[in-house]
Amino acid sequence: MNTVAVMDSVADWKADFRRTFEHFDEESPVLILTHHDADGLAAAAICKRSFARLGRHAEVRISGKGENPWTDAVQLELRDRPMGGLIVADLGVRPGVVHPNTPTIFLDHHHPLGYPPDATIITGFGIEPTPPSGLLAYWCMEDLVEVEDLTWLAAISIIGDMAEQSGFAELESARDRYGITLLRDATSLLNAARRSGSVTAQPAFELLLKAAEPRDVISGKFPETQVLLKARDEVAQALQVARRTAPKIKGNVALIMVDSPCQIHPLIAQQWKARLRKNIVMAANKGYRPGWVHFSIRSATGLNLIDFLKENAPSTADENYGSGHIQATGGALTYPAWNEFMSSLGFGPETNVNA
Numbered sequence: 001m002n003t004v005a006v007m008d009s010v011a012d013w014k015a016d017f018r019r020t021f022e023h024f025d026e027e028s029p030v031l032i033l034t035h036h037d038a039d040g041l042a043a044a045a046i047c048k049r050s051f052a053r054l055g056r057h058a059e060v061r062i063s064g065k066g067e068n069p070w071t072d073a074v075q076l077e078l079r080d081r082p083m084g085g086l087i088v089a090d091l092g093v094r095p096g097v098v099h100p101n102t103p104t105i106f107l108d109h110h111h112p113l114g115y116p117p118d119a120t121i122i123t124g125f126g127i128e129p130t131p132p133s134g135l136l137a138y139w140c141m142e143d144l145v146e147v148e149d150l151t152w153l154a155a156i157s158i159i160g161d162m163a164e165q166s167g168f169a170e171l172e173s174a175r176d177r178y179g180i181t182l183l184r185d186a187t188s189l190l191n192a193a194r195r196s197g198s199v200t201a202q203p204a205f206e207l208l209l210k211a212a213e214p215r216d217v218i219s220g221k222f223p224e225t226q227v228l229l230k231a232r233d234e235v236a237q238a239l240q241v242a243r244r245t246a247p248k249i250k251g252n253v254a255l256i257m258v259d260s261p262c263q264i265h266p267l268i269a270q271q272w273k274a275r276l277r278k279n280i281v282m283a284a285n286k287g288y289r290p291g292w293v294h295f296s297i298r299s300a301t302g303l304n305l306i307d308f309l310k311e312n313a314p315s316t317a318d319e320n321y322g323s324g325h326i327q328a329t330g331g332a333l334t335y336p337a338w339n340e341f342m343s344s345l346g347f348g349p350e351t352n353v354n355a
């Protein structure tokens with residue numbers, strides 16, 4: 001672990017955050033836009049709880065299926081929304097301005113697709129080990145207010161983004177205090193919400209605002225836990241069905257096509273990656289969102305998967321295609337774009353999706 005490089009960056013990130021935060025207008029709430037996975041939810045919870053300690057109100061908008069801050073519907077929603085400052089957490093970094101004339105801070109660790117002008121970009125991308133968004137949030141807040149009791153939220157973000165081997169001190173300290181099993185159980189329950197087809201991530205986020213420690217997430221002390229347990233059952237059932245799907249192989253690509261409203265495609269890709277070690281494994285889901293095929297790509301080959309997608313991009317692919325990480329990426333394509341993508345990879349019409 002290159003401790004010196006990470007520590008240098010942390011000092012810069014804290015200074016950058018503080019400098020921009022000082023320009024937030026205190027008369028209006030801070031708006032936090034965040035991703036619906038455990039890392040994004042933890043990032044938003046750390047920020048909102050820290051701001052409350054500073055006497056500052058923050059509102060949180062969690063992105064849902066197929067949404068990001070640059071999509072038309074979200075842009076329309078943000079247009080007239082009052083905000084004293086904006087934090088965009090775990091949603092990637094793209095060249096477009098999210099909200100004009102508003103001091104904006106990105107907390108992220110994904111492959112940036114470009115940089116918006118005038119925004120403060122705090123990204124772990126390119127640093128090894130890569131700090132996830134929740135850990136970046138924790139470091140920035142730690143500079144402003146006492147947050148030691150929130151270390152477990154940073155640990156959840158680290159576990160959620162599969163960085164357990166990273167050696168980050170926040171994970172070590174939470175592990176010593178609460179045990180790794182409890183932290184893992186809480187993380188997987190929080191992720192069940194956004195993976196299910198019927199529940200949003202909102203109850204998972206509510207739990208992170210109320211919980212004093214990870215046990216409160218799973219104990220049943222708060223009613224939201226029941227909702228998450230139902231979501232977990234739903235995802236487990238969908239996975240069981242999807243597990244019966246055999247891969248189709250073309251060249252070095254193994255395609256597993258499923259049809260579920262649950263966000264199971266990343267889990268399917270991850271499972272097959274371990275079994276098909278010589279292939280680029282692509283799990284595609286035509287039932288996740290009407291009009292779109294969502295897919296996840298993983299591989300044990302060590303190939304740069306973002307480059308692979310770039311080389312095979314359909315003509316109409318946009319920013320919804322090929323972002324993420326070099327070893328874990330994917331995207332969403334309309335049916336015609338998906339069909340074009342499939343034939344360019346050599347797959348036959350049986351992989352086509354039509355309305």
Ligand SMILES: [Mn+2]
Nearest residue numbers: 039090133161
């Ligand atoms: Mn993340």
